[in-house]
Amino acid sequence: MSSGTTRPDRPVGLPIRTLTIEVLGGPDEGRAHTADGETVTVGTAESNELRLADPTVSRYHLELSRKGDRVAVADLGSTNGTAVGPVLLERGTVAPGTVLTLGRTSLRVGDGPTRTLSLHDSGALGPLRGQSAPMRRLMAQILRAARTDASVLLQGESGTGKELIARALHDESPRAKKPFVTLDCGVISPGLVASELFGHERGAFTGAERRHLGVFERAQGGTLFLDEIGELSPALQTALLGVLERRRFRRLGGSEELSVDVRVISATHRDLRAEVNANTFRLDLYYRLAVVRLEVPPLHQRVEDIPLLVEHFLGEAGYTGPLSALVPPPLMATLLAHRWPGNVRELRNYAEAILAMGEPPALEQAAGGPGAAPASAPAVALPLEQGYREARQKVLEDFEVQFLKALMERAGTNVSLAARLARMDRSYLIDLLHRHHLR
Numbered sequence: 001m002s003s004g005t006t007r008p009d010r011p012v013g014l015p016i017r018t019l020t021i022e023v024l025g026g027p028d029e030g031r032a033h034t035a036d037g038e039t040v041t042v043g044t045a046e047s048n049e050l051r052l053a054d055p056t057v058s059r060y061h062l063e064l065s066r067k068g069d070r071v072a073v074a075d076l077g078s079t080n081g082t083a084v085g086p087v088l089l090e091r092g093t094v095a096p097g098t099v100l101t102l103g104r105t106s107l108r109v110g111d112g113p114t115r116t117l118s119l120h121d122s123g124a125l126g127p128l129r130g131q132s133a134p135m136r137r138l139m140a141q142i143l144r145a146a147r148t149d150a151s152v153l154l155q156g157e158s159g160t161g162k163e164l165i166a167r168a169l170h171d172e173s174p175r176a177k178k179p180f181v182t183l184d185c186g187v188i189s190p191g192l193v194a195s196e197l198f199g200h201e202r203g204a205f206t207g208a209e210r211r212h213l214g215v216f217e218r219a220q221g222g223t224l225f226l227d228e229i230g231e232l233s234p235a236l237q238t239a240l241l242g243v244l245e246r247r248r249f250r251r252l253g254g255s256e257e258l259s260v261d262v263r264v265i266s267a268t269h270r271d272l273r274a275e276v277n278a279n280t281f282r283l284d285l286y287y288r289l290a291v292v293r294l295e296v297p298p299l300h301q302r303v304e305d306i307p308l309l310v311e312h313f314l315g316e317a318g319y320t321g322p323l324s325a326l327v328p329p330p331l332m333a334t335l336l337a338h339r340w341p342g343n344v345r346e347l348r349n350y351a352e353a354i355l356a357m358g359e360p361p362a363l364e365q366a367a368g369g370p371g372a373a374p375a376s377a378p379a380v381a382l383p384l385e386q387g388y389r390e391a392r393q394k395v396l397e398d399f400e401v402q403f404l405k406a407l408m409e410r411a412g413t414n415v416s417l418a419a420r421l422a423r424m425d426r427s428y429l430i431d432l433l434h435r436h437h438l439r
């Protein structure tokens with residue numbers, strides 16, 4: 001199997017038609033912008049490509065991108081919405097020439113000149129595989145960002161490869177020989193995040209029996225990857241901002257100030273620009289984290305990557321035969337048509353299962369597909385006769401037990417594998433298993 005060296009025989013540039021935006025009305029009337037790349041964001045915050053002064057426009061109001069002959073419009077959770085005539089538009093496409101209204105501002109989107117975007121010249125970058133144009137575009141952006149010390153924010157659905165990309169950013173950077181440390185802000189209990197970030201001194205709080213080094217200290221000189229950054233509480237957002245601004249911090253319960261030389265990469269499955277608009281994520285922290293913002297497309301938007309990825313995962317699992325013997329063309333056609341809600345992770349599990357079982361397992365039906373439960377049917381029995389608090393507790397406990405049983409069955413009782421599949425911290429999983437007497 002040779003997927004690691006696959007070199008698509010395509011040119012290393014992608015010509016795209018860009019966009020222009022003219023401000024026809026409102027406080028910014030007369031301004032215009034021509035896009036450099038495929039997307040343009042509009043809003044009042046500094047990091048928008050088209051920054052407006054109109055106070056009725058949100059900080060991150062709108063994203064416009066080319067979709068063939070049309071222009072895709074995505075409202076980023078703005079306060080006053082985006083309208084075409086009397087119709088409010090959250091997401092959709094419009095023809096060039098359409099006038100959009102944002103608060104008191106009106107904009108006309110139009111065709112811009114053609115530009116050539118650079119693509120990575122192969123289907124591999126470190127551990128990453130992908131030969132589709134979006135993936136090779138992303139690889140080119142990763143290589144460019146890796147050479148700088150800029151903070152990078154990765155945004156994409158779960159399982160799209162954000163952690164692998166963070167790793168590639170580190171491996172391709174001048175910090176490659178220094179540590180790469182990950183903290184998943186979504187799976188550790190909220191009370192422990194501060195001590196995981198900054199460490200603590202012995203006796204800093206009940207149970208702190210010895211000094212603990214936080215991730216900033218362990219990543220010194222290297223890269224810190226903060227996964228699920230959108231889950232940070234407001235207090236921790238403030239504390240993290242302080243460290244990033246001052247480049248210094250103290251362990252919890254400590255008095256010594258320690259200096260930080262760490263490059264921060266963070267990731268989220270949510271659009272933090274909408275969280276900034278809603279005031280649930282600090283704008284100043286967003287600026288610090290998203291000096292470079294990379295969007296990782298879901299797998300169904302880059303289906304050309306599927307054969308290469310399947311071949312790669314089978315090869316990693318030890319398969320040396322021809323791809324078509326395990327995945328004949330009709331099965332490959334099914335894989336290309338599947339929606340892959342779990343993205344590349346789901347594809348990897350699927351490829352490994354084909355090899356383990358010697359035959360293709362059934363693909364899970366996406367929610368809403370044929371056979372899915374009607375939207376109004378409750379997913380769990382609701383114990384309405386109990387009070388809210390007790391009922392919530394009971395439903396949660398039932399869910400945890402069912403989830404853990406299914407998880408341990410899938411993982412063949414291997415706790416490390418189970419933690420990986422469930423994307424949770426291994427020690428937290430062990431705690432949960434003990435709590436429910438499943439171990």
Ligand SMILES: Nc1ncnc2c1ncn2[C@@H]1O[C@H](COP(=O)(O)OP(=O)(O)OP(=O)(O)O)[C@@H](O)[C@H]1O
Pocket residue numbers: 127128129130156157158159160161162163164165227269309312344345348423
């Ligand atoms: N482009 C790729 N090439 C090779 N392997 C990939 C690629 N993208 C993802 N994977 C594999 O898919 C799995 C999921 O990737 P990863 O954990 O990086 O996703 P993620 O976006 O960080 O997910 P989550 O948000 O759930 O943490 C991993 O096993 C990873 O190695």
